[in-house]
Amino acid sequence: MLSLDPETIISAALREPTEELLTPDNLRKLIETGVPLNHYIGFEISGFVHLGTGLISMQKVADLQSVGVKTRIFLADYHSWINKKLGGDLSVIRRVAGGYFKEALRVSLKIAGGDPDKTEFILGSELYEKLGVDYFTNVLRVSMETTLSRIRRSVTILGRSESEALSFAQLLYVPMQVADIFSMNVNIPQGGMDQRKAHVIAIEVGEKVFGYKPVALHHKLLPGLQMTKEDWEKLSAAKSNAEEFRDLLANIKMSKSKPETAIFIHDSEEEIKRKIRSAFCPPGETEFNPVLELARLIIFRDRREPLEIVNKKTGEKKTFENYSQLEEAYKRKEVHPLDLKETVAEELAKLLKPARKTFLEGPGRSFLEELRELKITR
Ligand SMILES: Nc1ncnc2c1ncn2[C@@H]1O[C@H](COP(=O)(O)OP(=O)(O)OP(=O)(O)O)[C@@H](O)[C@H]1O
Numbered sequence: 522m523l524s525l526d527p528e529t530i531i532s533a534a535l536r537e538p539t540e541e542l543l544t545p546d547n548l549r550k551l552i553e554t555g556v557p558l559n560h561y562i563g564f565e566i567s568g569f570v571h572l573g574t575g576l577i578s579m580q581k582v583a584d585l586q587s588v589g590v591k592t593r594i595f596l597a598d599y600h601s602w603i604n605k606k607l608g609g610d611l612s613v614i615r616r617v618a619g620g621y622f623k624e625a626l627r628v629s630l631k632i633a634g635g636d637p638d639k640t641e642f643i644l645g646s647e648l649y650e651k652l653g654v655d656y657f658t659n660v661l662r663v664s665m666e667t668t669l670s671r672i673r674r675s676v677t678i679l680g681r682s683e684s685e686a687l688s689f690a691q692l693l694y695v696p697m698q699v700a701d702i703f704s705m706n707v708n709i710p711q712g713g714m715d716q717r718k719a720h721v722i723a724i725e726v727g728e729k730v731f732g733y734k735p736v737a738l739h740h741k742l743l744p745g746l747q748m749t750k751e752d753w754e755k756l757s758a759a760k761s762n763a764e765e766f767r768d769l770l771a772n773i774k775m776s777k778s779k780p781e782t783a784i785f786i787h788d789s790e791e792e793i794k795r796k797i798r799s800a801f802c803p804p805g806e807t808e809f810n811p812v813l814e815l816a817r818l819i820i821f822r823d824r825r826e827p828l829e830i831v832n833k834k835t836g837e838k839k840t841f842e843n844y845s846q847l848e849e850a851y852k853r854k855e856v857h858p859l860d861l862k863e864t865v866a867e868e869l870a871k872l873l874k875p876a877r878k879t880f881l882e883g884p885g886r887s888f889l890e891e892l893r894e895l896k897i898t899r
């Protein structure tokens with residue numbers, strides 16, 4: 522039930538970590554028609570949930586919940602199967618979806634300030650079984666409106682490159698993802714910026730084929746901790762070319778298939794410290810600095826009290842009321858990268874405590890062990 526005015530809903534949708542909303546005007550129009558707002562975000566089932574897939578994605582779910590939007594989390598078991606995740610075994614994928622993944626996303630949503638009991642979890646195969654031939658019809662409808670070359674260009678959303686040898690099923694992946702949106706009457710599909718190609722197709726075919734235009738919400742991609750100087754230089758040089766910039770960022774994002782780039786939500790305090798200590802964090806550089814991004818997007822997001830950073834060499838303490846103060850001081854080199862890293866690691870460890878409790882002590886323990894035993898990260 523939406524009792525709030527449109528501008529409040531739009532500003533919740535636009536709040537960071539949102540990178541783009543396609544478009545705020547269309548969201549306003551949608552609200553004005555009075556239709557219920559139905560959001561979804563989908564996940565492939567593989568590997569461990571990290572700060573990007575867990576916290577950043579769930580921050581937006583929490584924002585939308587706060588203004589009464591119906592939120593859904595789609596566990597894309599068929600897509601993971603097509604993409605040969607977890608050894609390509611559909612029964613394992615299904616088990617991990619309802620076990621580890623559901624638990625990891627629930628605790629992430631809680632940490633991000635949302636309510637896991639107020640979000641619906643849907644397993645892809647269950648939706649397809651329920652809809653039967655209607656789902657197949659939706660996949661065909663999307664496919665008939667999309668060219669093969671467009672589909673080939675959009676396989677980057679699977680984490681695959683256009684030039685890679687693909688199975689025919691992998692070409693079906695994108696039309697299926699687009700069909701998922703309409704099969705659940707979703708009008709606010711969410712994903713990281715690397716998912717925009719599927720959503721742009723949905724926006725283009727939606728009106729003609731399904732009678733409405735969804736409003737896509739794309740959140741920022743958290744950069745990988747192990748960005749190199751070369752990556753950083755390429756990113757800086759590509760700033761004015763939106764498409765090149767997006768592709769570069771998608772390649773250096775925090776990713777579960779590159780564990781050293783990622784902090785997993787269940788990582789121990791020592792592990793978090795170790796990973797952050799070895800992260801890329803050039804002194805005085807505030808742009809595309811992965812450690813500062815963690816401070817900005819995660820630590821300062823809902824923080825009410827100031828952040829204290831201690832200079833380990835001199836013992837001097839500095840406090841920051843908000844992110845801009847920290848950014849300015851870092852730019853002036855008044856904060857040493859090592860001190861910043863230490864504080865960021867400590868704060869993250871505090872925030873992630875409920876996830877450690879779930880997976881190391883609580884009900885999630887056996888789920889984590891099962892996934893570890895599978896020893897498959899992709
Ligand atoms: N670093 C990130 N920051 C924010 N969101 C992310 C990040 N990585 C993935 N996501 C988002 O999480 C959802 C699931 O992504 P996905 O399963 O591809 O994650 P991943 O860890 O990068 O996996 P893989 O390593 O297999 O590519 C997508 O909406 C995606 O955009």
Ligand SMILES: N[C@@H](Cc1ccc(O)cc1)C(=O)O
Nearest residue numbers: 563564565597600678698701
């Ligand atoms: N493509 C998404 C997974 C996904 C699959 C199907 C969907 O309907 C939505 C999302 C990813 O890379 O993780």
